[in-house]
Amino acid sequence: MGLTGTALAIDAGNSKTDVALVAMDGRVLGRARGGGFQPPMIGVARAVDVLAPLVASVLAQAGPTGSGPVDHISAFLANADLPDEVTGLTAEIARRGWAGTVTVRNDTFALLRAGLPDDGEPLGVAVVCGAGINCAGLGRGGATARFPSIGRISGDWGGGHFLAEEALWHAARADDGRGAPTELARALPAHFRLRTMPELIEALHLRRIPDARRHELTPLVFDVASAGDSLAREIVARQAEEIALLATVALRRLDLLSEPIPVILGGGVLAVRHPLLHDRLTHLLTERAPKAVPQVVTAPPVLGAALDALDRAGVPKEAGAYERLRGAWA
Numbered sequence: 001m002g003l004t005g006t007a008l009a010i011d012a013g014n015s016k017t018d019v020a021l022v023a024m025d026g027r028v029l030g031r032a033r034g035g036g037f038q039p040p041m042i043g044v045a046r047a048v049d050v051l052a053p054l055v056a057s058v059l060a061q062a063g064p065t066g067s068g069p070v071d072h073i074s075a076f077l078a079n080a081d082l083p084d085e086v087t088g089l090t091a092e093i094a095r096r097g098w099a100g101t102v103t104v105r106n107d108t109f110a111l112l113r114a115g116l117p118d119d120g121e122p123l124g125v126a127v128v129c130g131a132g133i134n135c136a137g138l139g140r141g142g143a144t145a146r147f148p149s150i151g152r153i154s155g156d157w158g159g160g161h162f163l164a165e166e167a168l169w170h171a172a173r174a175d176d177g178r179g180a181p182t183e184l185a186r187a188l189p190a191h192f193r194l195r196t197m198p199e200l201i202e203a204l205h206l207r208r209i210p211d212a213r214r215h216e217l218t219p220l221v222f223d224v225a226s227a228g229d230s231l232a233r234e235i236v237a238r239q240a241e242e243i244a245l246l247a248t249v250a251l252r253r254l255d256l257l258s259e260p261i262p263v264i265l266g267g268g269v270l271a272v273r274h275p276l277l278h279d280r281l282t283h284l285l286t287e288r289a290p291k292a293v294p295q296v297v298t299a300p301p302v303l304g305a306a307l308d309a310l311d312r313a314g315v316p317k318e319a320g321a322y323e324r325l326r327g328a329w330a
Contacts, residue, residue, distance in 0.1 A: 005071040006062070007309035008055060008099060011110045011302035012037030012077045014131040014161075015215075018302035019054040021062050021070065024313050026324030028306070029065060030058030036131075039079050039089065047079075048092045055098055073099040074309040076110035076301065078132070081149050103312065106146070107301060108136040113311075114304035115264030115297040118322040123261055125250045125292075127243050128301075130267030131215065133159035135246035139254030147246065158242045160269050163235065164217040168204075170231055172197055182231040183224045188217055222274045236276045243270070244284035251289055263294045271298050303329045 006029065009020045014036050021030040032054040039047035059066035075093060080086050090104040112126035116138075125137035125145070133156060137145035148154035156162075171188050173179025175197035189200040192209055203209045225232035243265070251257045263285065269277070273296055285292050306325055315321045 005313065006065065007072040007074060007306075007313065008058070008070050009302050009305035009309050010051065010073065010075040010077070011107055011300065011305050012051065012075070013107055013301075014038060014078045017050060017054060018300055019051065019058050020302050020306055021058040021066060022306045022309060022325065023065075024310065024315055024321060025319070026310070026321030026328075028325070028328040030061030032057040032061075037078050039085070044088050044092050048089070048096065051093070052096070055096075069097060070099045071101070072309055072312060073102045074305045074312065075102065075104045076107040076305045076308075077104060078107045080104055080106045103308075106134065106136060106149075108134045108149075109138075110301035110304035110308070111266040111297060112136055112138065112264055112304065113307050114299050114301055115262060115266070115295060118307065118326075119317050123254075123256065123259075124264060125247050125254070125256075125261065126264040126266065127246050127270070128267040129159055129239070129243055129265075129269040131160050133157070133162070133242065133246070133267075135250050137250035137254050137256075139256060143254055145250040145253040147250075158239045158269075159267075160215055160218040163221050163239065163269070164214045166235055167217055167221045167232070168200075168214075170235070172201060174231075180231055183227065183229040184221070184232055187220050187224050191216060191220055218269065222276065225276055226274075233276065236274075237280055239269070240277050240280035240284060243281050244288060247285065247292065247294075248288045251292065257289055258291060260291050260293055263289070263292045264297050265294060266297045266301065270296060299326075299329050 005024050007022055009022055011018045017034045017037050019032045020028055022028055034054045037047055080089055086104050090102055094102045108126055108128050111128050116122050116124050122138045127135045134149040135147055167184050170182055171184040174182045174185040185197050194200050221232050225236045247263045285294055
């Protein structure tokens with residue numbers, strides 16, 4: 001493809017989806033954002049339907065340049081965790097006729113690509129802690145380290161949705177005497193202008209408070225922890241432990257523990273660099289992977305998808321396209 005042609009870059013997470021149309025010289029020709037991408041809940045075809053208006057929007061923004069199929073789609077998708085899921089999603093996106101070729105990977109790899117240098121062999125590990133939690137790594141010769149990341153049945157612990165549920169569980173038990181006291185029992189209902197945990201439990205159960213609002217409770221865990229609540233601090237410390245564990249295990253699998261390797265950290269929970277979480281995490285990484293170089297990446301992962309499209313097109317690194325593309329999201 002060289003410096004000609006166009007590609008669609010897609011980053012579809014559990015809570016939001018970003019699509020960009022990029023030219024191979026690094027120009028961004030169109031951008032669009034939509035809702036979450038959740039094929040396990042609504043099926044593959046309906047999940048890909050969520051992408052359709054976003055693709056149409058970015059093609060329209062490009063005018064005549066965006067007419068007809070583009071050359072390639074680099075799609076990094078949440079819930080593309082198992083080989084069968086990747087195969088099914090690839091086939092469904094290819095069936096839409098949006099591009100000549102399609103590649104699908106888990107969305108954690110988009111964060112990793114966004115944080116890695118544009119030259120040299122791609123070596124690094126990424127941990128995303130946003131609505132959910134996941135980790136992926138790239139080693140020498142194209143080796144990869146992955147985790148199934150499909151919930152508690154695959155050993156997952158953490159992520160924004162999980163932390164909100166954990167806080168509710170502890171707050172309910174603190175309120176009725178089954179658990180240790182915690183300020184969460186007051187702070188969580190107060191967030192929704194309620195007085196007690198029983199009122200909050202009822203409102204959530206009867207959907208008077210939509211399930212989609214539960215994520216609002218995650219920042220409260222950190223607020224209550226910062227104020228000194230011991231139970232909330234334990235939750236935050238456990239989250240740091242899990243992120244460090246994922247990164248360390250991935251580095252070990254790739255035989256990269258003894259080298260200065262980037263550990264890319266991203267997602268809403270990590271991007272805010274909350275001191276209790278960030279400081280504990282960096283301390284744990286220093287102990288367990290002393291050569292690791294942790295860095296928080298706040299650029300949107302769709303940048304990683306766009307960079308991947310340039311990689312696959314064989315765009316020369318010295319052509320300026322990579323710098324132009326990164327500058328578009330600076």
